[in-house]
Amino acid sequence: MILNCILPVLIVGISAIISVSCSQFTPIVLWHGMGDSCCFPFSLGAVQKRLSEELPGIHIVSVKLGNSLVEDVENGYFMHPDKQIEEVCKVLNNDPQLSDGYNAIGFSQGSQFLRGLAQRCPEPKMKNLISLGGQHQGVYGLPNCASLSHPTCDYIRRLLNHAAYLSWVQKLLVQATYWHDPLNEGEYSAKSTFLADINNERIINKTYIENLQSLENFVMVKFNGDTMVQPTESEWFGFYKPGQSKEVQKLQDSAIYVNDQLGLKQMDQDGKLHFVELPGNHLQFNWTWFEGNIVDKYLR
Secondary structure, eight states: OEEEEEEEEEETTEEEEEEEEEESSOOEEEEOOTTOOSOOTTTHHHHHHHHHHHSTTOOEEEOOOSSSHHHHHHHHHHSOHHHHHHHHHHHHHTOGGGTTOEEEEEETHHHHHHHHHHHHOOSSOEEEEEEESOOTTOBSOOOOOTTSOHHHHHHHHHHHHHHTTSHHHHHHOGGGGGBOOTTOHHHHHHHOSSHHHHTTSSSOOHHHHHHHHTOSEEEEEEETTOSSSSSGGGGGTOEEOTTOSSOEEOGGGSHHHHTTSSSHHHHHHTTOEEEEEESSSTTOOOHHHHIIIIIIIIIO
């Protein structure tokens, strides 16, 4: 499974042969979700370990924002996605092992951040985007703040419910940037500082379309028993019908698709969109399923 690469190099005028170990597998970038970190052994650390076992020698980058795991978790709540994507883009551009491209796996909110990365940071090239429980049309509800203390969690909920589109809240809270109020679509599209932009809901950014369409595959995994994401259809790029918060519509019936304002309609016609569903709660999957449906199909 491992290829031995013998590379001739010139060092200070002296010819030399250096033997390095390289993998036949495309590198992988992982981006964790809200309340998680790059490397916790019970979450992404375990995923990275299993991927390394299944794909020997593979180069894996697990996004870490900050100088510690604590900072990484905190930045998932308080560092604006624009800044996160900007920093990750720099890291990936400076990684020579990604020069030929990479596959990306997003967990929860890390999924829409990776999509933003694909649209804004075309080099190095993202080949396949795997979205696990991502909220591509945003959320209208925040039932669980994960690792934050109960009072802080309650404070975040109150801010989002009553003041998500205030400019200082948009700057302070990551989750406000993909808060999507179906009862006031005009305010959402005008004041959402992240999601409305990457979904081309204010102006049509043709570069976003071109970069997204350059993906080989965009795989969206929805967890049918999800109690974290409201509505769960956002994991398949669906959402509530405008003007109410009860009836949902699938991606193919939405304005984003019908008007092809993000290029998804063309991607669907080209066979690049893949909709996968699981019966469990948010991010609940076993490795046997993951290996058969994700690793074998898109990463091996």
